[in-house]
Amino acid sequence: MQTANKKCINPDCGLTFDISTGNYLCTCGYLLDVQYHNLPKRELIDRFYERRDHGGNIYDESGVWRFRDLINFVNIDCEDFTQCASYLVSLDGSEGRLSKPYKMSKVAEYADIDIDSLLLQPEGYNPSGSFKDNGMSTAVTHAKMLKIRNLICASTGNTSASAAMYAANERMSCSVYIPKGEVAPGKLGQAFQFGAHVIEVNGNFDVALFTSLKAARENGGYTVNSVNPFRIEGQKTMIYRVLESLDWSPPDWIFYPGGALGNTASCGKCLMELYKWGWIKKIPRLVVVNSEGANSFYELVNGHFEGKKLSWNNGRPDLIMINRYYEFNDARGKVPKTQATAIQIGRPANIIKALRALDFTNGLVVQVNDREMADGMSIVGLNGFDCEMASGAVPAAVKKLRQEEVIEKDDVVVGILTGRQKDPQLVVNYHLDSNNRFANPPSKA
Numbered sequence: 001m002q003t004a005n006k007k008c009i010n011p012d013c014g015l016t017f018d019i020s021t022g023n024y025l026c027t028c029g030y031l032l033d034v035q036y037h038n039l040p041k042r043e044l045i046d047r048f049y050e051r052r053d054h055g056g057n058i059y060d061e062s063g064v065w066r067f068r069d070l071i072n073f074v075n076i077d078c079e080d081f082t083q084c085a086s087y088l089v090s091l092d093g094s095e096g097r098l099s100k101p102y103k104m105s106k107v108a109e110y111a112d113i114d115i116d117s118l119l120l121q122p123e124g125y126n127p128s129g130s131f132k133d134n135g136m137s138t139a140v141t142h143a144k145m146l147k148i149r150n151l152i153c154a155s156t157g158n159t160s161a162s163a164a165m166y167a168a169n170e171r172m173s174c175s176v177y178i179p180k181g182e183v184a185p186g187k188l189g190q191a192f193q194f195g196a197h198v199i200e201v202n203g204n205f206d207v208a209l210f211t212s213l214k215a216a217r218e219n220g221g222y223t224v225n226s227v228n229p230f231r232i233e234g235q236k237t238m239i240y241r242v243l244e245s246l247d248w249s250p251p252d253w254i255f256y257p258g259g260a261l262g263n264t265a266s267c268g269k270c271l272m273e274l275y276k277w278g279w280i281k282k283i284p285r286l287v288v289v290n291s292e293g294a295n296s297f298y299e300l301v302n303g304h305f306e307g308k309k310l311s312w313n314n315g316r317p318d319l320i321m322i323n324r325y326y327e328f329n330d331a332r333g334k335v336p337k338t339q340a341t342a343i344q345i346g347r348p349a350n351i352i353k354a355l356r357a358l359d360f361t362n363g364l365v366v367q368v369n370d371r372e373m374a375d376g377m378s379i380v381g382l383n384g385f386d387c388e389m390a391s392g393a394v395p396a397a398v399k400k401l402r403q404e405e406v407i408e409k410d411d412v413v414v415g416i417l418t419g420r421q422k423d424p425q426l427v428v429n430y431h432l433d434s435n436n437r438f439a440n441p442p443s444k445a
Contacts, residue, residue, distance in 0.1 A: 004073040006032040006229060009353065011315035019073055022146055024228050031353060033269065034073055034229045042279050044069050045248060048240075054093070059084045063096020064137050064237045070273075071138060071233045074145055089141040091169055095133040096237055098125035101245045101414055104383040110375075111399040114410050119251070120394065121242060122385050124420025128190060130342075130388075131238060131263065131418045132162035136224060138234030140166045143222040149173060152221035154201075154208035156259070156341050157187025158419050163224050164194035173197070175221065177212040179204050184341060186422030204335055205260075206347040226262025227349045235266035236273075242414050243280070250284045251412040257393045258288035258297055258365065259343035261354035263416065268357020284414075286363035287401070288354065289393040291373065293338035296346050297354065298367045300325055312359035317352060339370045339426060342390035342419060364406070372396035374430050378438040380417065381427075389426060391417035 006017040008026035015026050016035070026032055048067060054060035059068065059081070065088055069078045076083040101119035108118040123131035136159075143151060151174040153163045160176035160183075167174035176191050180200040191198055201208040209225060216223045224231060243250060250271075256263045267286055274280045290298040300310040305325045310318060326347060329335075336346040348354065357363065368376075370389075376399075377392030394415035401407045421427060431440045 003038055003075045004034055004036050007035040009033055009315070009356065020146065022148065022222060024223060031227060031350070032229045034233050036073075039277055040070055042277070045244075048244065057081060058090055058093030059088060061093030061097055062090050062137070063099060063241055064134050064234050065090055065093075067237050067240045070240070071236065073230065073233065074141065087141065087145065089137050089144055089166060089170060091127050091133070091137070091166065094127045095137045096126065096241065099123050099238070100241050102385065104380065104385065106383045107379050107395050110379045111395055112402045112409065113398065113407070113413060117410050118398065118413050118415075119242075119245070120380070120385070120415045120417055121238065122387060122417045122420070123238065124386055124388070124391075124417065128158070128162040128165045129420045129422060130158035130162065131235065131416065132158045133165075134237055135226065135231035135234035135262070135266070136162040136166050139224045139228050139231040140170060140172070142230040143172070143224070144170065146222070148220070148222040150175065150219070150221040151224050152212050152216045152219075153177070153224045154205060154212040155183070155191075156205050156344060157183045157422065158342060159225060160196060160198075161187050161190035161194070164191045164196035167196070168194045175199060175212075175215070177201050177208040177215070179208050182341060182344065184423035186424070190422075205345050209349060225349065226260050226265070231262060232266045232269060232353075235263060236270035238263075238416060239267055239270045243274075246412075248279065250280050250282045251414045252284060253287060253407060253411060253413045254284045255287045255289060255394045255397055255413065255415040257340075257343050257390045257416075257418055258290045258354075259294075259345045259348065259390070261288070261297065261348040261350040263418070264288050264357050265350040265353035268353065268360055271357075272360055283361055286357055286361040287397060288358070288363065288365045289397040290365060290367045291338035291340050291343055291390075291393065292367045292369045294336035294344050294346060295367045296325070296336075297348055297351065298365045301355075301358065301365045310355065312355040315356070317355050322351065340373050340388070340390040340393065341423075342388060343393070364401075366397050366400060368393050368396040368400060371436075372400075375437050377421070377427075378430060378436070382438060385417070386420045387417040388419045388421050388423070391419060
């Protein structure tokens, strides 16, 4: 008997689909959730702790599959290693293994927050160098379950690297659609290195995603972008690790960079489930950070288009207004543009689920500029941690909200640093410019 299905998030529809189908959209056009039938017991927390002493079991070592009881859509005996090995896709237990929250004293000082109150979780410690590996391990598990051997994605770089890496390890093929000239060389190099078929698209990420989804429909490939609900399931484990580090006492705030908004969607779904199950009593406030150069979500949610704030509205958001906003930008030739290419996205595919997450958490959407993100990236580096420019949006936004007195100095704040630096020239250019706040230019001999 199956323990999960897929359910439409549209409250006026609510259709369900068998877990063995490959669709990610309902017939009404809304995205789907993975829905579990059983209520997990909170006593599992002790088992998760015990699995940290993994004894060579890669599924206990994995920061994703250690929590497999909470994402058991394949319906296996989670204590049976043979069943785990038959169904669960893992890169030798490395996904999520090293990513956990760390205190960073210099970032705390920069953001004017108590050292013990600020925790940043570097997802760049994942094997491909970004948070994508969390969700890719679960998405590829579902592809394997369906016996589909060709992965397809669009990417600003990190998704293609992760998809290609897991495809290579599982002896699958992988086709990645990228916006020509808009992907950092370090990320593009990974896709080539892992054997992906790279297709360059004339246009931005939004065009690449449209093209890749069309190719998947026509050629029978398996889409591993975050529109896929099984990607979202793996990304929830980032929050499990955050809560585990805090003895399952939720923080006051959780910050994410905002691109396609898959992380926002996964965080919201995770917190909704944990609250429903009775695992947490307090709901953290979620903050999504846009770049000023790619700020669709910020503008729509905060009423900067037509003077009306876009909201979840009990599952009935104003979809027509979203389309008007996109058409308005198209008409004036506005395209997303930021040095933080990981979040250079104008039409976030998970915008509806993200609205739901904001509604549930009483969340906020803020924006920061490229210079602020570069400073944020650099101050993380001065603590001995590596992150890409998009991740620098997190400390920059924490600083901004502290200055605006939205956040108290002793509020417990957790920020997700979504990836490591794969564009070294960007860092070099920052430090060669002595006008930058944390510049460290070379001296002459």
